[in-house]
Every structure is written in structure tokens, then in C-alpha cells.
Amino acid sequence: MDKEKKMIGVYDYTVILTYLSTVSGAIGIIITMTGIGHPYGGTLFLMISGLLDAFDGRVAxxxxxxxxxxxxxxxxxxxxxxxICFGVLPASIGIAQLRVNGAFKDVIRGSMNTAKGWTVVILLSIAAFYILSALVRLAYFNSTAAERAEQKEKLGVEYFTGLPVTTAALIFPLTLIIHYFTRADLTFFYFWMLFLVGMLFIGNFKIPKPGLKVICIGVVIGLFEFIANIFILIENI
Incomplete structure (x- = not known):
């Protein structure tokens, strides 16, 4: 028996895009949380993960x-x-915003007063809520797979309940682009978006599953956001 057969899991081309997306998300988290990178650097990896995720199912x-x-x-x-990519990474980017651009840079570095300290606690709680909402959304999605398959067979259309977590790959890069071009500190706005999107993740409403045309439109929008973030990142290095 060769070494490959001794390992658990699947390692063929059907999961390669998912694995690459995970690696991209992990790198984004590392560079935003350790201080070796920049929030916009994490955003680039978020969009890379979004692109890979858009086509992994079709490849499989x-x-x-x-x-x-x-x-x-x-x-x-x-x-x-x-x-990892659309739950933890967007929250990590928000925390990096606090460290690099936010009004509470000194707080994160250890110089805080009571009011600022409590504000940071609230913002970090929002980040934790966002991650939890993504977790609940994904668990619900997995738990209702049979129900959605039956619904698709009856109606010919598959619906998502709540906002898909992959939309984070378009929403949060756009938020940071607005942050940059307004030249205003929109750190609070970013965390407000984390809270709002987290609520939409667990909202009880139906969204038709996007077809290839909608996915391609999303990819084009993401490409423009990706290019904008590269220029912003270069300027901030």
C-alpha cells in the first residue's frame, strides 16, 4: 500500500479549488492578525478565496x-x-482595521482608557457574533441539504435560506474601498457591516441559488474590487 492510500480524505481535482481557497483564507488571517500585513492584504486573499469558491462545486x-x-x-x-475564508477572515480584517487605521490604534497597543476599552470590547464582540452567525448559517445549510434537493425537484429552482456566506468576498472589499476613497475612518462602519451581514446570514428569507450568469457578474465585480485593492495596498506599503 502506498503512502497516499494511508491518508484519510480526498485529494483529487474535485477538491483542489476548495483546498486552495482554504489556504488563501488562512494566509489572509495570518497576515491580518499578526501585524506582518495590512487589512487590504487580507482583503485580497478574501477575494481570491471567493473566486476559487465560485467554481469549486462546478469543477467537482x-x-x-x-x-x-x-x-x-x-x-x-x-x-x-x-x-475560515468568509467567517473568520472578514472578522480578522476588521480587527486589523482597528490596529492599523482605526481610532483605537493606541488601545490595541495597550494604552487605553475605560471608554475606549469598552468600545473595543463591543467591536470585538461584533466580530465574534459575525463568526458565530457564519457558523450557524453553514450548519443550517448542511442540515437542510435533503430538503433543498426535494424542493429543487418539485420547483425546479434551488433556494438558499439567509444570505450565503460567500457574499462576504464582495461586500467587505467594497467596504474597504469606500473607506479608502472617502478618506474618512470608517472602522465603525466596517463593524456595523459585520453585524448587519451576520444578521442576514441567519435571517429566515429565501434567495434563489445564482446561476452561471450571476456568478460571472460577481466575478467581474470582484475583479474590479481586486484591482482597486491592489493599488490601495501598494500605496499603503
């Missing part, structure tokens, strides 16, 4: 003879990857 479905285990593994690993 090109393999016609996938086993039930491979299908279930792919679904589970995709949700775990989404939690």
Missing part, C-alpha cells in the same frame, strides 16, 4: 463517477473552508 461535478463518500466529503470540506 465534472467527475461523473464520484462515490457517495466523495460527494459528502466535498460538501463538508466546502463548508469548513467557507467558515
Amino acid at each position: 461535478r465534472t467527475k461523473k463517477n464520484r462515490s457517495d463518500f466523495e460527494k459528502e466529503f466535498g460538501a463538508q470540506i466546502d463548508s469548513l473552508s467557507d467558515l
Whole structure:
């Protein structure tokens, strides 16, 4: 038995984009949380993860003879990857905003008064709430897979309940672009968006699953955001 067969998991092309998306998200978290990077650097990795995630399912479905285990593994690993990339990373970018651009730079560095300290606690609580909302959203999505499949068979259309977490790859880069071009400190606005999007993750409303056309439009929008963030990052290095 060779070494590859001794490892658990799936390692063929059907999950490669998901793995790459996870690596991108992990790098984004590392550079935003350790101070070796910049919030806009984390945003670039967020958008890379979003691009990879947009097509990982379609790539996986090109393999016609996938086993039930491979299908279930792919679904589970995709949700775990989404939690890292679109749950933890956006919150990490917000915390990096506090450290680099926020009004509470001194607080994060240890020089704080009571009012500022409590404000930071509230903002960090919002970041934690956002991550928890993404977790709940993804768990609900996995738990209702059979229900959604039945609904698709009856109606011919598949719906999401709540806002998909992958929309974070477009929402938060745009928030930081607005932050830059207004030349105002919109750190509070970023955390307000974390709270609002977190609420939408767990909202009980239906959204039709986007088709290839909508996905491509999202990719084009993301490309413009990606280019804008590169220029902003270069200017801030």
C-alpha cells in the first residue's frame, strides 16, 4: 500500500479549488492578525478565496463517477473552508482595521482608557457574533441539504435560506474601498457591516441559488474590487 492510500480524505481535482481557497483564507488571517500585513492584504486573499469558491462545486461535478463518500466529503470540506475564508477572515480584517487605521490604534497597543476599552470590547464582540452567525448559517445549510434537493425537484429552482456566506468576498472589499476613497475612518462602519451581514446570514428569507450568469457578474465585480485593492495596498506599503 502506498503512502497516499494511508491518508484519510480526498485529494483529487474535485477538491483542489476548495483546498486552495482554504489556504488563501488562512494566509489572509495570518497576515491580518499578526501585524506582518495590512487589512487590504487580507482583503485580497478574501477575494481570491471567493473566486476559487465560485467554481469549486462546478469543477467537482465534472467527475461523473464520484462515490457517495466523495460527494459528502466535498460538501463538508466546502463548508469548513467557507467558515475560515468568509467567517473568520472578514472578522480578522476588521480587527486589523482597528490596529492599523482605526481610532483605537493606541488601545490595541495597550494604552487605553475605560471608554475606549469598552468600545473595543463591543467591536470585538461584533466580530465574534459575525463568526458565530457564519457558523450557524453553514450548519443550517448542511442540515437542510435533503430538503433543498426535494424542493429543487418539485420547483425546479434551488433556494438558499439567509444570505450565503460567500457574499462576504464582495461586500467587505467594497467596504474597504469606500473607506479608502472617502478618506474618512470608517472602522465603525466596517463593524456595523459585520453585524448587519451576520444578521442576514441567519435571517429566515429565501434567495434563489445564482446561476452561471450571476456568478460571472460577481466575478467581474470582484475583479474590479481586486484591482482597486491592489493599488490601495501598494500605496499603503
